[in-house]
Amino acid sequence: MTNWIAANIVSWVFSVNRQFINIEGGKAQFTFVTGANGVSTPTLFLDKLFPGTYIDCSILLAVLIAIGMYYFINKTTIGFELKACGYNKNAAEYAGMNQKRNIVLSMVISGGLAAAGACFYYLNGHIELSWNTYSALPADGFNGIPVALLAGNNPIGVIFSSLLLRFLDKSGTNLAGFTGFNEYVSDLIIALIMYFAGFSKLIHDLLAKKKKTFAAQEASAENKETVAAGKGEKS
Amino acid sequence: MTFLIQTTLIYTIPLMIVALAGIFAERSGIINIALDGIMIFGSFCGAMLVHLFQTNNLLAGHSQLLYLLALLAAGVGGALFSLLLSFSAINLRADQTIGGTALNLLAPALTLFIIKIFFFQDKLVMSKSLGFIVLNDDLPPLLKPFFDKMYLSTYLMIALYIVLSIFLYKTKYGLRLRACGEHPQAADSVGINVGRYRYLGTTISGFLGGLGGYIFIATTAAGTAEGTVAGMGFLALAIMIFGNWKPVGVALGSLMFGLLKCIGASYSTLDINGDGVCALANLGMPLYFYNLIPYVAVLVVLAFTAGKSRAPKAEGIPYDKGLR
Numbered sequence: 001m002t003n004w005i006a007a008n009i010v011s012w013v014f015s016v017n018r019q020f021i022n023i024e025g026g027k028a029q030f031t032f033v034t035g036a037n038g039v040s041t042p043t044l045f046l047d048k049l050f051p052g053t054y055i056d057c058s059i060l061l062a063v064l065i066a067i068g069m070y071y072f073i074n075k076t077t078i079g080f081e082l083k084a085c086g087y088n089k090n091a092a093e094y095a096g097m098n099q100k101r102n103i104v105l106s107m108v109i110s111g112g113l114a115a116a117g118a119c120f121y122y123l124n125g126h127i128e129l130s131w132n133t134y135s136a137l138p139a140d141g142f143n144g145i146p147v148a149l150l151a152g153n154n155p156i157g158v159i160f161s162s163l164l165l166r167f168l169d170k171s172g173t174n175l176a177g178f179t180g181f182n183e184y185v186s187d188l189i190i191a192l193i194m195y196f197a198g199f200s201k202l203i204h205d206l207l208a209k210k211k212k213t214f215a216a217q218e219a220s221a222e223n224k225e226t227v228a229a230g231k232g233e234k235s
Numbered sequence: 236m237t238f239l240i241q242t243t244l245i246y247t248i249p250l251m252i253v254a255l256a257g258i259f260a261e262r263s264g265i266i267n268i269a270l271d272g273i274m275i276f277g278s279f280c281g282a283m284l285v286h287l288f289q290t291n292n293l294l295a296g297h298s299q300l301l302y303l304l305a306l307l308a309a310g311v312g313g314a315l316f317s318l319l320l321s322f323s324a325i326n327l328r329a330d331q332t333i334g335g336t337a338l339n340l341l342a343p344a345l346t347l348f349i350i351k352i353f354f355f356q357d358k359l360v361m362s363k364s365l366g367f368i369v370l371n372d373d374l375p376p377l378l379k380p381f382f383d384k385m386y387l388s389t390y391l392m393i394a395l396y397i398v399l400s401i402f403l404y405k406t407k408y409g410l411r412l413r414a415c416g417e418h419p420q421a422a423d424s425v426g427i428n429v430g431r432y433r434y435l436g437t438t439i440s441g442f443l444g445g446l447g448g449y450i451f452i453a454t455t456a457a458g459t460a461e462g463t464v465a466g467m468g469f470l471a472l473a474i475m476i477f478g479n480w481k482p483v484g485v486a487l488g489s490l491m492f493g494l495l496k497c498i499g500a501s502y503s504t505l506d507i508n509g510d511g512v513c514a515l516a517n518l519g520m521p522l523y524f525y526n527l528i529p530y531v532a533v534l535v536v537l538a539f540t541a542g543k544s545r546a547p548k549a550e551g552i553p554y555d556k557g558l559r
Contacts, residue, residue, distance in 0.1 A: 001530045012523035182351040187344030194337035198329035
């Protein structure tokens, strides 16, 4: 619901404020890129490291935010409270945590991070925003969910899983341009990766079980040995 | 007025049937977040069947029969696709949200992949001259909104909705299915095969989801299968929560949403009392305002009723015999 409410409000605002819309070439469905009047995100030294790309300093900021979030969730009191409410809200309430405040807080943080992602993407200076969002939502919001799930809800893992998924996604678009494959192969691969990533718990459990039985066997073998060694002695 | 009732019914039917699909899955204890993907895959199967029949010139004069066959194909396609979810959720005890999200990604990728291979384009358009609409010109004005220019699927889906609601609440199988969603251990202790009932719930859900997807593309999206159903599946999930996981609530919710949505879509030409004055268009509000209304209305109603809503207790938790 809020998806479409936000989408309609964005379209409404842009339809009233027409000066943001790029009407060059008669297309009028995109806003001006931020590079048009030179307010794009600074590139620092990164454009010299990777010449010919659209890179800017937001990738550094994103990594910093991810590390900061890891610290926040795992090392601070509020982060612990958030996790506790997620695992068992009744127990958290019982332990004196304000459950409702924590839920609201987690949504606020999540909203802030999502907005930061949008800023990093659209303020880059080369990306056009299709302002008619009321008819079709940008897909990137939904694409965030698989990234988080693939990372196992670990902020550090998100750095690598987002790199992997974006790499596959972008290579798919280029695949269509240079080879005979069509661009949906990469989407197919991403979907299958996600589907099998769901089985990780099963494999984890199987491994744990095997380890357990192995340890038990070893322990029993050890017991036998000690018994065998101590056969002659009186204990 | 006639136009408004008809468009409302057309928009409401897929929403209602997909929300009912959500009920069947969640009442049996499986979170079916993959409804969007199931809709996409079902719509693709239906469109593919229609395309095959058209190119081979089969059933050329019997468009209603073709429509029925396409609905069946869509339902079976959706049911098969949902087996992927039930297999990972029931047999492998994977996280149901991850499985559902994966299927949501898989469905558009798979359909677009196949469409691109066979048709060298990004969408599969069914021929416009299908004639799925049932025409009854000579009717009294009171019956006209409900029986003239309607799709066969509208009546079928209403019948299916009633049958399945009775199945869920008045038969022993429905009771067992609901028990598996509330307390599977207790259900198992009296000899109910939890896995089998969860499979049943998810498969019915997949069948209905596929039907809903095909009805959506055949009636609302101009017969185009292009790997998207415009977020209908997620909307239906929201309507399901809005309806408190109950069929009656879902019907009311989707009817309200459909009505507001259709007012939003046709406000500029809407003439409710037939005096030639378009009252809403004269208000001077932009299109986006009317588009906002249905979502805001659902959100407001949810805010007032959410305290009473109750999800099935065991949904989303893989069944573990060892737990109490």
